[in-house]
Amino acid sequence: TQLLEQSPQFLSIQEGENLTVYCNSSSVFSSLQWYRQEPGEGPVLLVTVVTGGEVKKLKRLTFQFGDARKDSSLHITAAQTGDTGLYLCADVQDNAGNMLTFGGGTRLMVKP
């Protein structure tokens, strides 16, 4: 059974700071998705990475996929209070994109 570990579990920073959160797997990812979940809402997809070594950018967010496709990171530059939320990584286990296994998440709080 694949295990997805996210670190850190909790992170509290000041607005304007940079941060990186991590997602590691005990086995190779098929493809990996990152989600953000705000309180009282469902997760929202941020990005999908497929190829080892891939880097994707979404405004101030930079996503990296490890060369061996067993780890990924999310870096946020100049965090804003609106970045507060639970960041989840998910392994897409089937080609159809139906079977997602989620990590435990990193709960980020950005203070003004």
Place this chain on the structure above:
Amino acid sequence: DAGVIQSPRHEVTEMGQEVTLRCKPISGHNSLFWYRQTMMRGLELLIYFNNNVPIDDSGMPEDRFSAKMPNASFSTLKIQPSEPRDSAVYFCASRKTGNQPQHFGDGTRLSIL
């Protein structure tokens, strides 16, 4: 466009009672998913349907849980009888076949006393 709609948003009931959670997927989406989220176990897939047919229910915890999708615009997740350990936030998601993401509803927060 309306997103995935779940009802109720909150449910508090006593153990032993039957609980029914409801979901209306996004129109035109042909896959529907039920998830459960707890602090201890995170977000877990319980069951999913393609074209109203259950495809994988390996995540359903036990026989007390059942899910149905009688038509393309409605699904239910039923727990009977409910137990305190069923307390969680239950999410429904839907997607269109192809390289399309899953869209999640805002969840039902269930508390079993």
